Amino acid sequence: MVIPQPADIAPEILAILETVHDPEVPVLTVMDMGIMRKVEQNGTHLTIHISPTYSGCPAMDTIADDLKTAFSEHGFTTDIELVLAPAWTTDDMSEAGKRKLEEYGIASPLEATADKEALMGEAHKVKCPRCGSTNTHLVSAFGSTACKAHFKCKDCLEPFDYFKCLK
Amino acid sequence: MLNNSLYRYLLLLGDNSLILGHRLSELCGHGPNLETDIALTNHSLDLFGQVRSYFQYAAKIAGEGTEDSVAFLRYEKDYLNVHLVEQPNTDFAHVICRQFLWDAYHLPLMKALMKSKDETLAAIGAKGEKEAAYHLRFSSEWMKRLGDGTEESHKRLQSALDHLYRYSYELFKESEVEKEMKEKGIGADLGKILEEWKKTTEDIFRSSNVSPSDDPPAIAKGKQGFHTEHMGFILAQIQYMQRAYPDMQW
């Protein structure tokens, strides 16, 4: 299955999708996150397939409710289906999404090899979203939510979250 | 219980994650430090996420009920988890050792399920594999840190391993259902998982300076629905809300 790109979705629907945000990372819309798998439209009824980021991500239920609410305000009824395949990876996140993450103070995911080295504490590759230094250090591979790790910058001394690479 | 092999296989898989996830959730607010507390509850969340996928699918096969009724409304004998995951959080060394013995099994299990002929199981495996890899990395690091740490941490880890190792055999003792699922190309081949498990555990035991005891395997028939004395207490806690307020939702 191909992940639908904004161009594949009717502009009217896309505009509504872009108003629904991740409750845990509120700067990201569901389109930025890349969790959208399929949108089927039948008149004013929509079936929306989304894929969870992590299996137990508690934000998914909230996102499903928020999608329903947003669409009902525009006269649509919706069924939300959680689908596991194809599994979500951090590559599905849009470039705009990654940029918004950084601006929000969360370091965006590195590619898989660099990520592994960073999370094993072997290499200093995660860039501090506040001062840009890579003189950073892993505090814990498990952070405030399932998708993040906890880092600290040794230059500006600020702690920050790093969005883990998932592939 | 529904007499359907795939249904029973899903319970077998899901119950291990459910009970271990519950044990880890007991540590919420009680971890030895903030980072470890958060890490272990993150593990718990991942496991519960997998449980939801297994049980949603099980409810669909059963044609009745929901993931909640599968999780909360069975009797003890209908739970098919192994005894390892029921073992209590005696101390941090026990928590880590139990987790490591499990993770070293869980990662190759997920990899095997990715190749399942059953599409849903293959998808659950693909999702779980990434999470299991993170978990194994975490527990392996702590095994080394405790085993190769102070005299006290080493003593505690060795004593945890002495207690828990006997329960690891049950993971690989193939039940009827597992055999059938393996033969149909749906389930994992436990023999192959054992090979992987041995490689991983021997390697980490070596770098942690601990050695497994040669005590005989614990007599454990969790996969047949017989449990340790801990299980009743676990279920009392897990099921209380659904029993007291049937069909309640958050």
Ligand SMILES: [Zn+2]
């Ligand atoms: Zn900095």
